[in-house]
Amino acid sequence: MNVNSSEIMAVKQIELPKTKSDRLNERQQNLVKSFTDEMEILKDLDHEHIVQYIGFEKTDEAINIFLEYVNGGSIGTCLRIYGAFKEPVVRSFTRQILLGLQYLHNRGILHRDIKADNILVDEEGYCKISDFGISKKSEHLAYDHSSNMSLQGTIFWMAPEVFNSTKGYSAKVDIWSLGCVVLEMFAGERPWNNLTDLAAMFKLGSEKKAPPIREDIIMSSDARNFLDQCFIIEPNNRPTAEQLLQHPFAQENPNFHFKEYISIPGRT
Incomplete structure (x- = not known):
């Protein structure tokens, strides 16, 4: 939930590689790239039939993308x-x-x-x-x-x-x-x-x-x-x-x- 607006949000999260070997792992690199690519595309989109991007947060441990919450599932x-x-x-x-x-x-x-x-x-x-x-x-x-x-x-x-x-x-x-x-x-x-x-x-x-x-x-x-x-x-x-x-x-x-x-x- 967004504490400022009381808006319920969906959160997509990916954990960042913790060790040097993880950071050099191609699969880990591709996962992080896919996640950041998704964020770059979503942030420029605004349409009633596309899930709305709200923002992101990056910490030392993970990247979080905050999205519109759609309550019926898929x-x-x-x-x-x-x-x-x-x-x-x-x-x-x-x-x-x-x-x-x-x-x-x-x-x-x-x-x-x-x-x-x-x-x-x-x-x-x-x-x-x-x-x-x-x-x-x-x-x-x-x-x-x-x-x-x-x-x-x-x-x-x-x-x-x-x-x-x-x-x-x-x-x-x-x-x-x-x-x-x-x-x-x-x-x-x-x-x-x-x-x-x-x-x-x-x-x-x-x-x-x-x-x-x-x-x-x-x-x-x-x-x-x-x-x-x-x-x-x-x-x-x-x-x-x-x-x-x-x-x-x-x-x-x-x-x-x-x-x-x-x-x-x-x-x-």
Whole structure:
């Protein structure tokens, strides 16, 4: 809690290496770099669908990042508790995530780890993109292909072109990952749920396949077409966040009330 404002905050902390050998350890160095990179990206962001950076504190022992507290947990947590979402909920969350991605991409930022566990949601159904630990600021426009990219992300949500990272990729990888989150919300389980990491890597990297949609999943033709757009294999042909915001599936429904579908108890 912020003692000056009584505001409840979330705190992300990383302990700093204590010994000389720890300081020379490459893994430790990468962890600290990822943490400080996340802080550098977050501090310049201000959008209703991105978790708000509040400040940081560095001591001899640790670095703390203070963030907006979102009291409903993540979409991933909700899926594990409540199961698959009804389509109106999926539509609402999808539009909000797209608005956040549009903001990021307009600023040349690739998130690179969009998945249900990295989308926070409050008890009113408002979504916030979080966890910018492997995000990257593009040297060019976000949708311009860049060769200065490494293999980053969580395998089951990664786009095929990431596995060819020597050739580079663009923010279109976030669009593919969004499709995976939409499928995740409809199915109540992660994409490629029946495959191991290695098997999914083969499907994506070698066969360039989109995650399958189970036959028992009920969704509208708009939803299926939206997924088809997200899962276009050729990234240059895959739509941008701005373009997908015009898709019928992503339109705002003024009659939608989140609590009619899911009741998330507020956590303190």
